[in-house]
Amino acid sequence: MTYTLYGSKTSPFVRKVRMLMEDLPYDLKELDIFSPEGAKILNEVNPINQLPALVDGDQKIWDSRQIYNYLCFKHELPRMTWDEENILTAIDSAASSGVAILLMRRSGLAEDVMYAKRQHERMSSVLDYLKPYLLDNALKEWNFNTMSLYSFLDWALFRNIISIEDRPECQKFLDAHSERQIVKETQIPKA
Ligand SMILES: N[C@@H](CCC(=O)N[C@@H](CS)C(=O)NCC(=O)O)C(=O)O
Secondary structure: OEEEEEOOOOHHHHHHHHHHHOOEEEEEEEEOOHHHHHHHHHHOOOOOOOOEEEEEEEEEOOOOOHHHHHHHHHOOOOOOHHHHHHHHHHHHHHHHHHHHHHHHOOOOOOOOOOOHHHHHHHHHHHHHHHHHHHHOOOHOOHHHHHHHHHHHHHHHHHHHOOOOOOOHHHHHHHHHHOHHHHHHHOOOOOO
């Protein structure tokens, strides 16, 4: 049975699911969700109007974490501990803050307002919190959390949303995983 994954090649939330599905059969249906056609197709699959969405026969699954849980259930992938779940929540929250900043910029909104500052503070706070993890487990492990972290960092740098100049552990982490085949296969298109 081939899954259908609705996504885009730039989304960090889609990328980590593509990494997770490296050995699973799926068709990627790329959507430009800001075009009327793409938005219509996405809305028929996911009323939240966000990517990714997974379709498995009659079953639709929204949200990357739900997709992870669904695939864990179906393919008996290892479940996370509660501490690992917290790490995923932190990474996803940082990525959502990054997406909020991107949407603000695309809307022409200034970033010297409380809402934007909260998003930047959240991303910094998460990266501060993850420093010991980045220096240890994250260098050695390749699982949904490290896939999520890689996808977020690479995307946020690509979009100029974060700077890691003062965070060598982030660069070390990216370097540790950048040669993986699935990382290369899912690279963000530069054009
Ligand atoms: N909680 C969702 C977040 C997904 C998300 O934010 N997707 C972005 C693309 S990176 C999106 O579709 N944004 C459009 C919007 O929010 O209107 C998940 O984990 O899948």
